Amino acid sequence: MTSFMPDTLNPATLLSKRFRPDQIPDLSGRVALVTGGSAGIGYWDVAALAQHGAKVHFVSANPDHGRQAETDLNTALEQSGSKGSIVYHQLDMGNLKKVDSWVKKFAQQEKRLDILIANAGIGQAPWGLTDDGLERHFEVNNLAHYVIVLRLLDLMKETAATAKPATVRIVMQSSEMHRFAPSGISFASKEEINEKGDGVQLYGRTKLGLIVFARELACRKLAEGNPILAISVHPGTVDTDVQKAWGQSYGALGSVIDKLGRLVGKSAEEGAEASLWAAVSTDINQSNWKEYQGKYYTEPYGKADQETNQAKDQAVADNFWKLCSDLTEELLGERLN
Structure with missing residues (x-):
């Protein structure tokens, strides 16, 4: 007998459009990378992708949590009979040289990368500086992902050359919290980024940064060649x-x-449903992927372009890209743009 009861009574979920696990296609032979995959949304991104056959790498700063998640998830895969697999990598995303060293090795060791979900992040925690001398929300949530994504673009472009069109994707885990970014933010300088501030605003600023990063990535790096989708979502x-x-x-x-x-x-x-939708939904395909390119979505199948005017400001986006480029030159001795 068919039940007409919902599978959840959670009000936040009932009011959202859904992308359910049974909508995920077979991912056998595909490779994914999820940052911040040992807990929370990232954990379930990792689990779902691997359950459907992908080889999933994930990074996490805490080795105890990371190894435990790797063990638990691989045990579950074995018990379910899934052909997917999960590999944990310890990485402190608050140290840009460590991030750069790790991602360059990863790019050399893996032969393909179909999916990248930029999920790791510091939440509404108090202001603080990393060992690199940068405001920690910005370095972990934005700058580290800038380095990871740009270092892996060549590998993803090689993958896109032989993959099914529009299946190679980069997903930024943004948030409606971007609406709490400071009204005067411009990403104009290191000094601006390092100013002490409220935890919610610092977090919101980085979520705005991920929206503009996805859009600028699409415009600056993905406009030509085989399709690679860059998209940002609110979970x-x-x-x-x-x-x-x-x-x-x-x-x-x-x-x-x-x-x-x-x-x-x-x-x-x-x-995790929003990021999984953006990463693997077959409703985004060769015929329509350009409609989604660089856009921000507040839910699966939602309406695009609902971000703030500040997030749509081209000057803010240009400054964000330039600041990330300047800081990589300062900290790594190399511009990646």
Whole structure:
């Protein structure tokens, strides 16, 4: 007998369009990389891609969490009979030289890369500087992904030359929290980025950065050749460990916000649906992929171009790209643009 009850009573999920696991195509032979894959949304991105046959690499800063996730997920794959596999890599994304060294080795060792999900990030935590002397939200959430993506573009272009058209994709895990970015943000300088600020605004600024990064990547690097899709998404209000940052930044009030978010938010598994849709949905294909290129979506199958005017500002986007390029030259001795 068919049930007419929903598979969840979560209000955040019920109000969203869904991309369910049974909509994921066979991914056998395909290779994916997910940053921040040991917990939360990234964990479920890794699990779903591998369950459908992909070889999935993921990075995480904490080796204990990363190895445990790798063991648990591979055990589940073996028990289910899936042909997918999962490989963990320890990586501190707050150290750009380590990021660059790791990603160059990865590009040499892997023969293809079909999917890259830029998921890792610091949440609404207090302001702080990395060992590189950069505001930590910006370096981890934005600059490290800039280096990873640009270093892997050649490998992804090689993959796109033989892959089914429009199946090679780069997904930025953005958020509607980009609306909380400071109103005067311009990404004009290192000094601006390093100014002390509110945790929510610092986090929101990086989510805005991922929206403009996807768009500029599409325009600057992916306009020619075999199709590679760059897209940014909002996962919804999700109950993950990132929520703990509310308490770190705002004390008792933040703890209340954290608890409310966990009460009404999606599960991490449900939150992964948006990035999985962007990464593998066959509804995005050779005939229509240009309609999605560089766009920001607030939910699977949603309406594009709903980001703030600030996120649409070309001057902001140009500054973001130039700042990332300048900082890679400063820290790595090389421009990647």
